[in-house]
Amino acid sequence: MASHTTSITITRVPGNTESSKPSHHVGKPPTSFINPWPSFHKHSSLDLLLTSQRNRNYKPVPSRDHLVAIQKPDWGAGKEGLKATWIGHASFLIETSASEDAERGVRMLFDPMFSERTSPVTWAGPKRYSPTPCTLDELPDVDLVVISHDHYDHMDSDTLLKIYARRKGCVHFLVALGNASRLRGFGIGGNDVTELDWWEGVQVDVSGVGSVAMTCTPSQHFSGRGIMDQGSTLWCSWVLDGGFSGNDPTATHSSTPKKVFFAGDTGYRYLPKEAKEMDMPCCPAFKRIGEEFGPFDLSLLPIGLYSPRHLLSPVHCAPEDALCLHKDLKSRKSIGMHYGTVRGGISQYFEEVTEPPRRFKEACEKDGRIWGEELGLLSIGETLVIL
Template identity: 50%
Template sequence: MATTFSVIPLSPRRPESYVLPPSHHVGNPPTSFKNPWPSYTSSGLAGLVKTRLNTPKNFVPVPSDRLGLVEVCKPDFGQGKNGLKATWIGHASFLIETTAQKGKERGFRILLDPVFSDRVGPYGMVGPVRFTPPPCEVEDLPEIDAVCISHDHYDHLDIPTLRKLLAKQNSNVKFFCGLRVKDVLVGLGVGIKPDQVTELDWWDPIHLESSKIGSVDLVCTPAQHRSGRTLWGLNGTLWCSWIVKEPGEGGKSLFFAGDTGYCGVTSDDQPSHHQAPHPPCPAFSEIGQIYGPFDLALLPIGCYQPRSALSGQHSSPDDSIAIHKDVKSKKSIGMHYGSIRGGFSANYEPVIEPPRRFKTAAEGEGLRWGEEVGLCDIGETVVV
């Protein structure tokens, strides 16, 4: 029988920059959303076409021998280990389990952006194809309590995966998402009911409480990205990052960046924020000031080329090292690479580049590789 738990809103902690109505809302109440910072740049559809026509392609096939690609191992989900656990499913998908509290059977299990499909896109017929398999099937997962969705793009919100998850759970699972994503989830046709979904705005915290598995706090926090599953619904739903915070003074905390940019650059000769004419996104330092330090952060490092087109919404490995420092993470793991090629970036970004560049960027900032910053295999569980 699935675990039942209460969902209790908490008083939000917000940065000094917060205003009413919120600066990321378009309309009151909001009908769409925007990135409210100078750090965000968007080339728009015309800019993407111009980039595709004018930027020399650097298409490198996925290595047929898989040399240099991330390894895949059968997950044990950290069984027998106690602590805050994060098991990488691939791309931006993780299974989080909080530390088991005294007298409780286990911790809370939270799926982040679960995607198990071979292809991500409309109707499963178009869109990028997975080149590294997930480490297991949905049916192999342990009992899941909650699902957090960072935004509604197909490589983060996958219909077949959610259909299988609901079948496995007998529909007993709760969903947490940004504003206006509830209508997307309920409208997928997989059986998600409105009362299973809790929508949150940036900086909104909630408390989950269960007599069986204890408690945990979730906080919806900002990200610099976009949303939309159709060309006529762009930015109509809110994108976000997430914080998972265990209770008590010694409770562990995790930051999941979702899909985010850090600082827009205007030229592919400016590979990172260090050369950018724009300031970095201030949201991450605000997250670090209010909720840091974090014991573990999950940060995107792939699908970022070409920078002139994608830097506003996708972090480079160098950018994610800056995010690691801004949020005050004690340990950060790279994600959003090694599984699915971006439909646009596939023509410009070799799939073996992100992890190499992440390591170079970390060491360039004096960070201890494998201790403060690192990578893990798909299926591996990181415990802090």
Template identity: 50%
Template sequence: MSPSTTITPLPANHPPSYTPAHHINTPPTSFQNPWPSFSQTKASVPKLLKLRLTAPKPVPIPPSSPHLPHLRTPSFPTPPAPGLKATWLGHASFLLETSTHAPHTRGLRILVDPVWSDRVGPYNLLGPVRFTPPPCALAQLPHIDAVLISHDHYDHLDAPTLRQLNARQKGNVRFFCALGVKAEILGLGAGIEEEQVCELDWWDGVKVESAEAGGVRVVCTPAQHRSGRTVWGFDRALWCSWVVQEEGEEEREESGDRAKRLYFAGDTGYCHVDSDTQFSHHEAPYPPCPAFKEIGDLYGPFDLALLPIGCFKPRSLLSGQHSSPEDSIAVHRDVRAKKSIGMHYGVFRGGVSQYYEPVTEPVERWREAAEKEGLRWGEEVGVCDIGETVVV
């Protein structure tokens, strides 16, 4: 079955000083982070091995803690509640649903980085193991119109999940990804056809429309990370964040019902640091990634931002590509988010971070950093249960 949604490219929209400096070769054969905020932190294989071999035993996972996410069974009522909705499904997985407006019976449903596997790694035999289950079975989700993939790492691009989803919907679903990831999706053995996958570069956008659910604008935006599912395939595919913007903004603003905007950061760093010292980014000794202010200037303010807060230690190795909670508070400011929810914690532990990072630390530091910046916990910055729906 062909997808029932239609895709229309949007006019180019990028910062005035933009050049494709993230491309290596023309056309690109691989990609790079083009900012000093990353170039200072490229980790060598010897450094990685030293950190791993000299690491203590994995930090124990406590049986319970107020700083670990709770599970609740998600609810997808018909008709849906008003507003733009984001249901956290664990780690970086979310189900988004845009606002419903007549004559449509629902909003567009978008899955972001869906992962239901118990283990994330090659052949699902190696790699981090899930310590918090999904809030529901994949089969319990409503019909999905589109899937956004931020990059190709196993904890964000999960072959068994995409295979099950595509089979359930008999190919009636669209997939959106950054350059180079399309070939990987088609090679997963998930039965996904080429016409189902739309590949975008940074700052490219498309309009996605459905007769049943209306339209939404989806824009591929920069992130500071890396890619690779094999040791010989580092950085051959691009990584990204995503902007989701409801359609009909001008018409709806006249009626007092402003079209909503959401930002999903994916996996990203903010700035390199050489130690785990906590500091205010107002006095940061290292340059931050400039992409987030550019995103905020072009597409903000955002009604909701979904930002990573976990798997960030050791900082000397991971700071360039994984945000600490303090980093994500700075991202919250840069993208001009009205409300930000923490993610990328409480489900999987990174192969190195499991030896250095207590699983309770992300939420503790997220709240501490928010309050230090004068942000209202639970209103401007917060967390939610796995299975909980945040509505804006």
């Protein structure tokens, strides 16, 4: 698609941290980061090795007709309201409602990943089993690229560089603490990147288009792109308040600013072997996010790559965890993500790729909620419009 010039202004807004040295910081200034809650458990290297080698039973990927459907995206063309298009895994294109005098809303790419593998090399590592619904060249122009953390399936350097080359000077990157150096290492200029700590936010004004408020919020995960840099950068979720400049309080419902929560990658509670969910503490951050920013019109929640639970529950949500997130966040509608696209080296021995969407629907219905209304799924390439 043709590229059009826009001007982007980033204005920081006051943060809401608890102290001068937040509990997730190690050192002052921080040299690394931790999950500060009882809901998290850090496995030893030996535990990781032993658990990953036991009870392995390779789960082959079924034929295409048994996988997530893929459709050519139209990005919600011609429709009013906030538009969210799933590109696969944790990648979403979100466009806010357009004001009356603008051709479009503010466009944001969350954790874009178009590469064939989620790996530091192109010849090895976890490989896609579902292709992207379009090429990078077919993406509409974007104003913001928003990254949750530095893992290869969320911070895809090849994708980011191609977006930057196409939109340099017209696109801005939002990351959590420590990740600006990652992007500089890829070749993305420092003036085009803003780093935020948990509970810090910015207002983003896109000339001739509109404005949004973005807040960096906690998640229960980890970081690192190699063996020696674990925890050196911060991981996060994001809150989007999708207003536009000159918001008219008498505006119609379809143009009313919407609130979106993007979870990135997160766990909810640690489940040791034989433990029951009700006996284990859950991450308190999400209730706080719901209280301070909710209710949300839309939440994008991870539901896959959670097995084996003893190993992955501290950092990856099962579908039942995603339902708990939905409640904590006071979300009006939640869509599952982080499944159906690629799988890690461990999950392929413990988790059928068709299991997450089935369990998400079952959890929804068991909780007495109407599937497809309050919780649901999208096809890859499908656009959900929130009025």
